[in-house]
Amino acid sequence: MMANPLTRRITEVLALAPQSRAIEFEGDWSTWAEVGDQARRIATVVAQHGGSHPQVGVLLRNTPAHVATFLGLILAEATLVVINPARGDDRTRDDIAALGLPIVIGTADDLAALVRTSDSMTAVTVSTLTEPPRLSPCPTPISADTRPGVAVRMLTSGTTGPPKRIDLTYDMLARSALGANPEAATAPAEPRRGVAIVNAPLVHIGGVYRVLQCVTEARPFVLLPRFELQRWAQMVREHRPKAVSLVPAALRMVLHSDLTRDDLAGVRAVTSGTAPLSAEDADAFTDKFGIPVLTSYAATEFGGGVAGWSLADHTRYWHDKRGSVGRATLGAKLRVIDDDGNPVDPGVPGLLEVKPGQLDPDAGWIRTTDLARIDEDGFLWILGRADQAIVRGGFKVMPDDVRLALEAHPAVAGAAVVGRPDERLGETPVAMVELRTESNTDTDEIADFLRTRLARYEVPTEIAIVDTIPRTPSGKADLGAVRAHFAASRGGHGG
Template sequence: MTRHPLSRRIADVLALAPDSPAIEFDDAWWSWGQVDAAARRIAHLAEQHGGTQTAVLLRNSPTHVATVLGLLLADATVVVVNPARGDDRTRADLAALAPALAIGTPDDVATLLAPSERTTVATITTLAEAPAVSTIGRGTPDPKPGVAVRMLTSGTTGPPKRIDLTYDMLARSTLGDMPSAPRRGVAIVNAPLVHIGGVYRVLQCVTAARPFALLPRFDLDRWSEVVRRHRPKAVSLVPAALRMVLHSGLTREDLASIRVVTSGTAPLSADDADAFTEKFGIPVLTSYAATEFGGGVAGWTLADHERHWRAKRGSVGRATLGAGLRVVTERGDPVPPGEAGLLEVKPGQLGPGTEWLRTTDLARLDADGFLWILGRADQAIIRGGFKVMPDDVRSALEAHAAVAGAAVVGRPDERLGETPVAMVELRAPITADELADHLRARLAHYEVPASIAVVDAIPRTPSGKPDLTAVRAHFADDLGGGRGG
């Protein structure tokens, strides 16, 4: 079988120095050889199923990293399933996928995977143990040639869907020269593997033979301890995490090794970026990316930041990785430099011949190529880098028998950018806290409203739709017995 260059690079790096440390997790190191052995067991399992699309209930652990790498070694397709989206939604997602092969931890498999004659189920525990095949299904292999990862995302160009990240896209973003030995510095990976940022960060480390400390999630105390111990020169923080660091008791001495912070996934204000630099003496390089683009399409370099930040503050930088950027009217006519419109992108990761992709972002592009994101043309709420669709939250609320109607909007939040808040009118008595419990079983944690206001009647327009301007005003004035979050 002819392997893709990305698959060959992964195999070459895993075999480069088997005894060298590769992944630190929970204060223990796992070697490249241990990761290699675990990945090859997964690759063999995938090959037994015809290189099928494989649903992986992904969490941040060395075993899950090895599972992803193993599927890529087999030129198979990783179908990302997020076990933290809410049990009901995850079960429905898996039922709709009906995969021939599914992989997860014993707890996730027991809770989320219903028995199926189609699906073969493998459970993973530690790198040292082989996956245990607990259910043998008779599903037909369903390969998707050329697709490395099918990422579940809300996206900026439409409703929630799976985005196909091809081997070519990932290779263009991650492959440099083959290292002759493992790198000495230790990177930090705190982005979730269920998001494109986590997948890219892991692949960037692996293809460069760079050891990394893997965190289950961003935790300020744990992150700062790892920074002090490993002294990285560069770290990546989503805006919500960056604001947590900014408003913490950490000092310049705690972050003394760091020369630059990169930040993306959600808007970061220029004031927060400047405040971070003033407090810690570290420049913040913002970027603009989306799963639909195959990663980043604009960002700041350190040289640009040193030369242009004062004049261009608030920009997300210039086109990267060969991307094309333009701002157009709703009809698609390009607007002059400096004028606002809808952003369209030709991502470099997609290769030559790519069509312009229309986003839902309002933007402006100046004569020097610097891009500003001015807001969203749709009603999506970006909470700490996670996209929340108001209709999803409204539908989940209205699924409760006691709820007669609901309206969901975004409320500005200093740390997270925005949080969803909800107004409900009832047909039977129920408390806001009981409604929140109802939502936690159906939605991801970041989709649960920070405040739920129970009112006699939702304000509505003459057509009968909720008056969202009035709903926003209600929460801006902090009226009406909501539930804080």
């Protein structure tokens, strides 16, 4: 018997209907047999060159070969160490050198650019599902630490600083994908007929979860290299999925595009997470397309979601609870505490603590940095990040409040707000704004708009209009890059 239910389920799915379609990528379908063959080849390579429960670095790209690599590491019960090749060559090379891994897997181009020839590791090139992995084995590979029970060392989004790695165990991923009692979960009797669309990056927990969700359900899926509006819309029209997942930045792109209800005719619900989404945008999307938006709350360290909206809750409660991220899901427990660590009454703001359902039931509370409130019906509102609050001359400014006000302007496609040091006031809010392509709005007009919606001390002292806001792989604004922009600039508009 397999040591863990996730490995067992994937083994069963790969053998269920080998010749049926599994992944569509750039117009071509791969079968479960092709995915399974490559996964098993990867598992063999890892067993021969990595030892017991090895940590294996993967320069992850959204390709079928990398999906098979991920599954192969699960078959080998190894640990996938996520490496993001898009972070820049120097940082990625330093990251690989610091990790000290026995095996690194990637495309030929990534390995040539990012893995030093002097590094004591086995480099494994993966190209397509039908080409066997090519090895450049080191004669004396390093003996790295092993992490039995850890499935993925996942990178956080790196929204506020350098990404760090969070260990996601096989048990956590099994609970996320198979339910609260994964040992009792049974594999599907046949592949699903509906086709899903995966546009989240594999270097983010959202991409990992969506792929696992599809594979464990034996559901064929379209894998997009990245979210690109027209390609995504083409796949939605062709496959008519009942549900799609869009991060807020992508949802706003769809909302403000020329797509119509006919383009999204098969979709019954849109799920949205990874970053805050305003109730106004959610309502505007529903008004335009007739599709409810089900927001959720998750974090990498939770191993997935801990709160979200269901269709039934949306139908019954959205009018009164709009702006909430829903109620506890997947067996999670939520509470809000005060500054002394004591639980507060329903409706009272404080710091959010979570007991994720993906963790052992006896695990303690995880304290987040999110300010929140929970009402008497269990609905959760995220009010902002406590560690991102800007104190301007004694007044507290929440960046998300300013961002939402900016994004309410009809010309604004997206915004990011950070604090900038100020000798007199301590800190002031500054904002980076991305306009819709057809707009010629200037910063004076935006600042005037904000003064009708915000207190004077909340209005940014500088507004910078840029072509594109820097973003992390999960679609969140890269606040480190935003701060770096403003560190080199002075002036602008504000209160």
